[in-house]
Amino acid sequence: MPHRVRTKPSMAGHKVRVSKHVTASIPPKSASGPRHRKQFSRGWKAGYEQGVRLGQETFASRFEGTSIIIPTFNSRELLMNCIDSIEANTPMPYEIIVVDNASTDGTVEVLRRRGGRIRVGVHQANLGFARAVNTGLMMSKGQNVVWLHPRTLVTKHWLNNMLLCLESRPDIGAVGPVTNHIEGPQGMKVSYSTVSEMWSFAAGYNQMGGRRWAPTDRLASFCVLMKREFLEKIGYFDEGYSQKAGNEDWMIRLRYLGRVMFIAEDTFIHHVTNPTGVADSLEQDHVNDENRRELLDKWGDPHKWLHTLSSRGMLNPAMKSTDYFPAHILVSDSKGRSYWLEHGIKRPVVNYIPQMDGLPVPVQVSMLDLRQLVMGRPIRAEELRLRLGPGKLQKEGYEEVLYRLPDGRLVQVQQNKYREFITGYAADSWGLTGQFLDEVPEEIRNLQEGLPILPRNCLTADHL
Template identity: 40%
Template sequence: MKGSISRTMVKPDRRKRTNRNSVEAASNSYRLGYERGYEQGIEKGKAAFGQPYHGTSIVIPSYNQVEYLIRCIESIESHTPEPHEIIVVDNGSTDGTGAYLDQRSGQLRFKRLDINRGFSGGVNQGLMMAKGDTIVILNNDTLVTPGWLGHMLQCLQSDAQVGAVGPVTNYISGEQQIDVPYANVEQMWEYAATRSKPDQKEWRPTDRLVGFCILFRRTLLERIGYFDEGFRIGNYEDDDWIIRARLCGLKLMIAGDAFIHHFGSVSMKTLGTEQFHEVDGYNERYFAGKWGNSHAWVEAVRQQGAGRWHEATSGNPASPAEFFPSHVLIRDQGGREFFLYHGAKHPCSGFGLAERTGLQSVTLSRMDILHIPTAENALRGEELLNFVLSMEKESADGQLVSDADGTVYQMSQGSIRPFVSDYALERWQMKGRSILKLPAEQLQLLPRGLPIIAPPVLENPVL
């Protein structure tokens, strides 16, 4: 009897141990599988980071006015069959914008900033997040209509020399505004339906596109860089960015068959008249001080036959350093330093080149520095230091010169390159360098190189 009892007591214990072992084995297998999957996901994410997908990133900077933002996004979702992603940058809104974005998590991408970084700061954050091989910057106080993106894409892709495209609208400054017959939004949709067919006859070149809606290739962003965050809140930063595109010799086009309704500067109107004029006046002065006569510089470059554009498919996009000076120390916002010499960079982090030469470094975006080629046989350490010191003693290359009218140039491999403004000279930390005055007739004998422009001011530390 005892034996039978003993046998019945042992069997359950064996089953428990067997079940426990099975559970532990399954748990270990799950954990190992999860870890392998997680590691593989990380590796795939790293490999895919920065690689564009074949679609359009629609970047919407937004500050308060959530009701306009909601209507804008709804119009995109209703009238954009082309592959796209929506990226909203909330510029420190204090209304219901944050709650709305949380509700739409997973359906669109967004970033909430702690403070209002203005139009430039918001756009730049969105540009950094964008993965599409084409990008649209779009105001939050707009309604897109049928055919808007498809027609603009056709215009952009019609010619590799087209750098950026904008639509027509009911409310904007400049050539993109057209007369419309409607008096309210309901009537607008009826009007928009009559314009929904593509029509190349409605395309026309222009010298200016307004930033309420601009379409461009990712390669243009890589070529001319981010928006300048030295502008306050809004206005003129889009003009500044467009001038840089024009210096590349690119065409700007208005796609007259793409119509967008624009409620009109909703965020700027909340400033009030006095603050609006203060901001607008500051930005106008900043733009003028940065460029001088910007259109004259564009025309000078055009006449030189410069502004060579390399399509992304060529595998050799033009360097942003094409309009940067030589003989300067640059750094990214992570602190890595490089010596910029005739369009190529020599890495010099950790060597103390600034302290040992007296050069002051200029901060550029990581994207700009990435697209500046590293010099063949790049010099490092003492070799680079000796090279920098010897240039000052043995060669006029890199020397600043000026004539009687005060224009400052940099000697560059047998030519002279003008700084577009005193601000550009100051922005490159070259204001304190010695400037050799030369007779005007001597300067006239030297060929002119590309002008030197100021790099954009960047406040966001992750660009």
């Protein structure tokens, strides 16, 4: 299981929790003399190994509360104020997970001294918003999860009101609050001028039981709440985008799973404006041209597809990301274990050797995705290689054949249905480019159309 949490003891008596492959940038203080340094090194190693074992044993444990994930980079004072506001205004069970993107302002050291209910993931470089949130999601243990911008102050009843909205309908996938100083439907005008005045404004605004909730097509990324059970269906953020494009990508996938988003208009949290006047990532609530092109390449026109699927009654809240996977494909997890996917089943491949002749290179998918699939009986690599020989799929009675239709669409025939890849990028992301047959049997025209095949999520981290 790659989703582990390990504990490294600090010299200050606190513990800093970091995810596997996300190493701590807090070096141990050296002892004087070679003998003492050697003894210290052995003790450090023993403590580290004990932390790894503890993380492995408790990884699957959950608690009836909310994991609050805060990605941060060089925002020490803002982050501390944000944490103060959480501790002062969140009476229900929660944990705080800060994922630091290689800050140089002493953020990790301050968190280490602070202790409390804070766990820390430390990246050795600034790996961006998506990687930081994914690390936090991997570390989280709450039944609900929320990611939060460090330049925010949460207020009275903030989490309670948002949870009420989230629980109000089974098809709600995510909920966000309203705030000051942001464009779009989540922005609002406020009557206060200082932070000290803000607290009384928010206390009056965030009335419990207000149930002022509004559906929306998108949520800004400064504060988003969802259930863990939905996280396990939708998976991680695509790590190939900027913050805004990654958020747009995630929301498209949310809608493909038959979920909707709501704004909890009875929940206000404060955004601390940048005193320099330079817009930060929260204020820049747009997607740059390069990322917009990447979104277009990956998704084409998602709204057209979503409208078609909805009109046919093919979307429902029970859906999961693997419903949109192609069939008969070789995948691997972050540990390098290979699986053959067929009909919603994952079959471990025995005796597989990387780059094995006659077998395609497996594409990596996350452990969250793999957990959605039923475990089937193992298949030997030699047997799989025979099945995948030229024309073998047809001869063996399998129907999962790839075709390029005369109009250019790419499809896979699967269980008496044909399924269209929504874009060429989608086919390429699954490693299938060049495998489509141009000679299309006439009978394909008579097949029923099934769910489309969506692009694979891009994960650059090796611990998801």
